[in-house]
Amino acid sequence: MKKLLLLLAFLAHVGAARAAEPAVTLTFDPEENGALVYAPVAALSAFFTPTGRLWFTVKIKNEEGFTLNLTNIRVTLTGVDVTLPKVLVIAANTTKSVSLAEDETVFIPHPAAASVTIRLTFAENRTPKTVVLALAPYVPAVPGGKYFFPANEGDLGPEEYFSGGTHLPPEGQRWGADWSVHRVIGQGNTSSLRAGGLDAVNEDHLGWGIPIRAMADGVVLRTSTGWENNPAAGKRVFQMMAETDGEAITDVKVTSLGETAPGSRVQRVASLVRLPDNTFKITIWDLFSQSRGIAQRGSAVSNPGETVKAIAVVALGGTRLVTSVRLADDTHRVMLWQVSADGQTVERSDAHDEPAVAVTEVSLAKMAENRLAAGLRTTAGDLRVAVYDVSLNETVVPRGVDSGDAASSVGVASLSETRFAASVRASTGALKVIVWDVSDSSPYPLLRRGEATAENVSRVATALSAGGKWVTAMRTSPGGLLKLARWSATGDNPLVDLTLTPELVTNTAEAIENTALAIAPGSGSDKNDNVASTAILAGGVFQINGWGDPGSLPGSYEESAERTAGTVTAVSIDQTGTSFFVVGARTAAGNFKLMTWHWGFGGGNSVYLLHGDCRVLYAHFQDGSVNTDVLYPGATVGAGQVLGRMGNSGSSGGPHTHIHADRVFPLTSIDDMIAREALGTLPLIGARPIPFSSARTMRLAWIFPGGEGHPSNNFTTMTGHGMFELALGIRPGINTRYVDPTVIYQAFNGRKEPVPGSPATGGPMPTPGLALGGVPAGGTLYLRGRSYNEAITFSTPMTVRRYDFYETGGPAIIGQ
Numbered sequence: 039m040k041k042l043l044l045l046l047a048f049l050a051h052v053g054a055a056r057a058a059e060p061a062v063t064l065t066f067d068p069e070e071n072g073a074l075v076y077a078p079v080a081a082l083s084a085f086f087t088p089t090g091r092l093w094f095t096v097k098i099k100n101e102e103g104f105t106l107n108l109t110n111i112r113v114t115l116t117g118v119d120v121t122l123p124k125v126l127v128i129a130a131n132t133t134k135s136v137s138l139a140e141d142e143t144v145f146i147p148h149p150a151a152a153s154v155t156i157r158l159t160f161a162e163n164r165t166p167k168t169v170v171l172a173l174a175p176y177v178p179a180v181p182g183g184k185y186f187f188p189a190n191e192g193d194l195g196p197e198e199y200f201s202g203g204t205h206l207p208p209e210g211q212r213w214g215a216d217w218s219v220h221r222v223i224g225q226g227n228t229s230s231l232r233a234g235g236l237d238a239v240n241e242d243h244l245g246w247g248i249p250i251r252a253m254a255d256g257v258v259l260r261t262s263t264g265w266e267n268n269p270a271a272g273k274r275v276f277q278m279m280a281e282t283d284g285e286a287i288t289d290v291k292v293t294s295l296g297e298t299a300p301g302s303r304v305q306r307v308a309s310l311v312r313l314p315d316n317t318f319k320i321t322i323w324d325l326f327s328q329s330r331g332i333a334q335r336g337s338a339v340s341n342p343g344e345t346v347k348a349i350a351v352v353a354l355g356g357t358r359l360v361t362s363v364r365l366a367d368d369t370h371r372v373m374l375w376q377v378s379a380d381g382q383t384v385e386r387s388d389a390h391d392e393p394a395v396a397v398t399e400v401s402l403a404k405m406a407e408n409r410l411a412a413g414l415r416t417t418a419g420d421l422r423v424a425v426y427d428v429s430l431n432e433t434v435v436p437r438g439v440d441s442g443d444a445a446s447s448v449g450v451a452s453l454s455e456t457r458f459a460a461s462v463r464a465s466t467g468a469l470k471v472i473v474w475d476v477s478d479s480s481p482y483p484l485l486r487r488g489e490a491t492a493e494n495v496s497r498v499a500t501a502l503s504a505g506g507k508w509v510t511a512m513r514t515s516p517g518g519l520l521k522l523a524r525w526s527a528t529g530d531n532p533l534v535d536l537t538l539t540p541e542l543v544t545n546t547a548e549a550i551e552n553t554a555l556a557i558a559p560g561s562g563s564d565k566n567d568n569v570a571s572t573a574i575l576a577g578g579v580f581q582i583n584g585w586g587d588p589g590s591l592p593g594s595y596e597e598s599a600e601r602t603a604g605t606v607t608a609v610s611i612d613q614t615g616t617s618f619f620v621v622g623a624r625t626a627a628g629n630f631k632l633m634t635w636h637w638g639f640g641g642g643n644s645v646y647l648l649h650g651d652c653r654v655l656y657a658h659f660q661d662g663s664v665n666t667d668v669l670y671p672g673a674t675v676g677a678g679q680v681l682g683r684m685g686n687s688g689s690s691g692g693p694h695t696h697i698h699a700d701r702v703f704p705l706t707s708i709d710d711m712i713a714r715e716a717l718g719t720l721p722l723i724g725a726r727p728i729p730f731s732s733a734r735t736m737r738l739a740w741i742f743p744g745g746e747g748h749p750s751n752n753f754t755t756m757t758g759h760g761m762f763e764l765a766l767g768i769r770p771g772i773n774t775r776y777v778d779p780t781v782i783y784q785a786f787n788g789r790k791e792p793v794p795g796s797p798a799t800g801g802p803m804p805t806p807g808l809a810l811g812g813v814p815a816g817g818t819l820y821l822r823g824r825s826y827n828e829a830i831t832f833s834t835p836m837t838v839r840r841y842d843f844y845e846t847g848g849p850a851i852i853g854q
Contacts, residue, residue, distance in 0.1 A: 060106055060163045062128075063099040066156075066171065067724040068701070073172035077213055077727035078148045080759035080766060082737040084752035090148035090175065091762050093212065095137040095724065098158070100128040107161040108136065113144050115173065116151040120144055143762075148175065176727045177758065178699075179650030180254035184731040184758065186677055187770030188217070188656070188697060192818050192839060193248045197222045197745070199767030200245075201738050205698065212725030213760060214655075214698025218684075219245035220767065225742045230692075238270040243693035245684045247663075250656060250695050252681055253728070256647040257708055258673045259715040264330070265642045267661045267685055269599060271692030274638030276570075276582050276601040279329040279618075284630035287311040291610045292622035292632070295353045295377065298324060301719060305329065305614040306381055308351060308359055309622050311630055316345035318363065322381040329618050329634035335381030352402040352410055354428065359384075360402065360410055368396035368417050372426055372434050390434040395422060403452040403502070405476075409437070411458040413450035421445040421462050425476055425484060438483030442472060449500035449557075451508040453527070457487075461500040461510040469495045469512055473527050473536050488527060488536030495521075501557040504567040507541070511557040511571045518549040520573050522585055522595055544585065544595040549576055556611040558619060568598070570611065570619055570637060578605035578626055582619075584637045603633065616640070617689075641696065642688020645669055645681045646715060648708070652699040652726050653715070659695070660685030671712045699726045729760040730770075738767035745769070775809035778822040806830045806852060821850035829853045 068075050076092040092113065100106050108126040112119070122142045128134045138144070154173045157166040177183040189200060201220045205211035220228045221244055235242025266277045289312040298304045305325040312318050322335040340346065348364035359375040374388040399415035405425070414422040421442030427435045444465035452458045456476045464470040472489040495512040503509045507526045514521050524542040529535070550573040557571045568586045575581050584598035605626040614620050617639030623631045641657030643664050648654075659682030669681065686693045703721040705711050714720040734746070734753045742748045756768075803809040806826055809819060818837040830852050840850045 058163065059165050059167050060160050061101040062106070062158075062167055063101060064158070064167065064169055065097040065099075067095045067097075068176070068726060070174070070176065073174040074154060075174055075176040075727075076146060076148075076150060077762065078175045078729055078759045079762045080730075080735050080756045081754045082764065082766075083740060084736075084754045086754075088148045088759050090146040090150050092144040092146050092150075092154070092173075093138050093142075095135055096156075096158070097133060097135045098126070098128055099133040100130055102162075103130050104162065105129050106163075108158060109161050110159050111136075111138075112157040112159070112166070113154060114157070115146065115154040118144065118146050150175070175758065176729060178254065178652065178726075178729070180256075185253040185649075185728055186251070187730045187733040187756075187768060188251050188253050188695070189248060189770050190251065190678075190818065191769050192820060194219065194769065195221075195244070197743050198244060199738060199741070199769060201228075201765045201767055202694075202761065203765065204762055205696075211698040213727040213762075214696065214725065215728070215761065216694045216696050217245075218243070218692070218694040219248065220738060222738070222741050222743055222767070226739050228738060237692070240267060240270065240686050240693055243271070243686075245695075246686075246693045247660060248684045249680045250659070250682055250684055252647060252649075252675045252677055252679045253654070253697075253730075254649045254677045256649045256654070256675050258645065258669050258671055258675065259648050259653060259712055259720070260646040260671055261664055261666055261669050262641060262644045262646075263664050263666055265636075265638070265661060265687040267687055268638050268690055271686070272596070274584055274586075274598045274689065275687075276584055276599045277636045277638070278601065278603060279634040279636050280325075280332050281603075281631060281633045282332045282334075283625075284632070285311075286314050286628050287624055287630045288314055288316075288628075289349055289608055290622040290624050290630060291349055291351045292612050292620050293351050293353045293359070294612045294614045294620060295322075295356050295359070298356070298379075298381070301717060303328075303718065305618065305620075306335075306356065306377075307612070307614060307620045308353065308377070308384075309630070309632060310349050310351040310361055311622075312346055312349050314628075316347070316366070318344075318346050318349055318361075320351070320359065320361070320375065320384050322377060322384060323620075323632060324381060325614060325618075325620065325634055329614065329620075329636060332632060332634065336378070336383050338375065338384035338386070348398065348400050350400040350402045350412075352404050354404055354410065355407050358407075358428070360426075360428075360434075362400040362402050362412055364397050364400060368398070369393050370395045370397045370400065370414060372412070374428060374432060374434050376432070388433045390426070390436065392424075392436075397422070399448055401449045403450045403458060405452040405458060406455040409455060409476075411450050411452055411474075413448040413460045413462075415445050415448050419444045419446065419465075421448060421460065421472075423450070423458075423460055423474060423484065425458075437476065440474060440484040440486060442486075443470070445470075447495075447497045449498055449510070451500045451502045453502065453506045453508060457506070457527075459500065459508045459525070459527070461498045461508075461512075463495050463498055464491065466491075467494040467496075467515060468492060469498060469510065469523075471508075471510065471525055471538055473538060488529070488538050490525075490538035490540075492523065492540065496552050497555050499555045499557045499571075501559050501569060503559060503569065507567070509557060509559075509569045511555055511569075511573075513550055513552055513555060513573075514545070518552070520546045520548065520550045520555075520571065520583075522569065522571065524567070524595070542595050544597070546583075546597070548581075550574060550581075551576060551578070553578075553607060554609045556609045556621075558611040558613045569595075570613070570635075572609045572611045572621060574606060574609065575602070578607060580604055580606045580609060580623060582611075582621065582635055598637070601635075604631075606631070638687065639689045642690060643682060643685065644688070647675060647681075648702070648711065649699070651701055651704075653702050653720065653722065654697065654699045654728075656681050657696040658685055658687050658690040658693075659683060661687060671716070672708065697728065699728055700724065701726050727760050729758045730756045730768075731758055732756070733768050733770040735761075735766045735768045738765045741767050775803060775818075776820045776822075777803050777806050777809045777826075779804045779824070821852070823850050826850070826852045 425437035445462035
């Protein structure tokens with residue numbers, strides 16, 4: 039009986055624990071001054087009211103002695119009650135975070151209630167964890183709590199409006215936006231191009247070259263400049279960053295070892311060259327200043343008398359290299375090399391010969407830090423694949439081998455730690471792709487899982503793609519065209535062959551020579567599944583191309599960009615970082631050349647400003663438009679100061695300006711923040727909304743030509759509001775004053791018409807004297823064409839313009 043009572047008491051205790059709120063500590067973001075903040079969103083027109091958007095991340099610290107399983111999050115405030123399903127497993131005494139997804143952003147009234155109740159339900163507890171948080175609209179921590187719109191109305195033409203598409207969760211930029219310029223042709227009919235313009239021409243985009251201005255006073259944390267303009271909308275430029283020439287060689291291969299140290303931003307690469315006397319040489323290179331600088335480190339040469347006929351190299355990490363060579367007697371030799379931390383020393387630590395295997399061609403791929411795959415073409419013309427492990431005592435250990443059909447060109451790509459693919463030119467002349475799995479069984483450790491064939495080719499190369507897929511680049515036969523294909527392997531049952539399928543296939547119209555072909559994984563756009571290829575064109579001209587997965591247009595890669603650089607007879611390529619590549623080449627003169635390339639990515643020409651407690655990125659400016667003599671780290675800027683001109687650099691799909699804000703952790707000084715930003719280690723709390731003041735707006739699709747002079751257009755003023763999802767048409771006002779004594783609406787015939795009541799900012803004002811009040815230096819005064827009796831004294835430098843485009847009433851004359 040006593041044991042029964044104890045059991046019942048224990049069960050009651052457990053039941054009580056499960057009925058109580060779980061022991062968790064919650065931390066929310068965005069949080070400001072003790073309140074969860076939301077983004078005020080501008081009304082669609084004057085007939086609507088502003089609204090709010092609530093989005094947050096919650097960090098959950100599990101203080102229970104058992105695992106908790108989050109099942110949903112409920113958000114409740116006046117007029118809103120939303121339950122969002124969530125699945126999150128949190129082990130005992132650990133912390134995890136969960137965010138609302140893009141389609142889970144909560145629509146709320148604005149102004150909103152003073153508080154919000156948030157309940158987190160866990161499968162283990164009948165009672166949810168409940169917190170009540172203060173709720174407040176976001177106000178930037180800048181003077182006056184206001185961001186100006188980052189452009190000037192005077193830089194727009196008639197019927198033109200700024201508009202943008204917002205970046206939504208889970209993209210990481212949250213409340214950021216891409217701003218461009220659109221022209222209203224008719225209600226619901228807009229264009230971002232000049233009349234008769236082409237989308238493929240940067241200059242034909244209405245926003246191209248418009249000055250972009252600081253939204254508030256601030257301090258420059260960093261600038262990123264020197265990036266070429268992308269050639270056209272949807273294309274990312276391939277830009278050569280640096281090159282260096284070297285000694286006479288007969289062949290070359292390159293591989294990337296990664297960063298010299300975490301966060302160093304210095305990339306290390308190795309070149310393997312075959313010298314004219316048939317010996318080989320390994321050289322270590324450091325790439326710095328975003329690959330604009332190349333520094334040679336240490337090197338190593340083959341042993342005396344160790345001559346080679348074919349070479350291959352792959353890095354297994356920052357300090358290990360593996361070379362595969364065909365010796366003079368056609369023996370295959372695999373060598374392991376150790377690279378010192380400073381890159382000055384390269385030493386061979388082990389070598390493994392396979393004297394029974396005579397080879398003519400070798401290809402390598404890294405499978406893991408201690409494993410690589412080799413694809414070989416034997417002297418008999420057959421394919422041979424092998425896997426090698428590197429043991430704990432740094433020796434090369436054969437893991438397994440297998441043979442295939444006849445092959446005259448071969449390349450391998452690692453798909454995982456236990457799977458690799460070979461692409462070969464078969465005896466029939468057709469491309470053949472084959473996949474092997476590495477098994478622990480014996481005596482057949484390599485399992486051939488599937489194969490597929492395609493059209494006739496004369497040469498192949500291959501590289502890993504995203505998601506366990508791989509890409510082949512080939513020279514077609516006949517025709518000699520460069521062709522790309524991305525392959526996937528489906529089927530996980532080890533007893534059933536994989537199905538190999540070409541998902542994307544792309545032909546080029548340009549013929550390449552049969553002498554060289556190279557390919558590397560890339561990330562030159564907002565898609566992850568891209569590749570860069572190099573080839574030799576007719577006449578020996580080197581060419582590098584970027585290829586992107588179009589996503590919405592399956593079946594074919596999109597060519598992003600191409601560049602040429604002299605004549606060569608051999609090429610090799612590897613990726614050194616996001617959108618950065620290293621290319622080794624043998625020039626037409628027979629000399630070594632190392633080139634670094636950048637495939638348009640990131641913010642391009644950009645300025646990073648500290649506005650209050652936020653680091654704000656202004657990105658994709660025109661090449662040469664950011665004045666680093668004025669905008670240097672530590673320089674102060676004023677609201678309305680020009681930062682650069684709207685352009686198309688970096689990861690930009692067309693001319694626009696991207697802006698987003700991240701709150702930074704409080705740091706000791708501006709100098710500390712500048713130093714950390716330069717290293718890429720500035721700690722950020724999370725993204726923040728960007729609400730504007732002093733801009734007039736209305737939903738773009740509803741605007742009739744005629745602006746505020748059209749009786750059906752009902753613009754509203756942004757007073758601390760941003761935008762979200764729906765594209766608004768915005769006419770900004772910043773450092774700008776308008777003068778127009780006209781007292782009635784002008785239908786269709788005025789650039790900017792008077793609005794009822796007192797104008798929020800900018801005017802129109804009835805007299806120049808009133809308009810001049812408070813205009814900062816560098817501002818612009820717009821006068822409607824007519825005579826003004828009063829004299830005007832300018833106490834600060836200012837631009838004066840006439841602004842009514844539709845009338846021919848003569849100039850604006852003052853002082854009469």
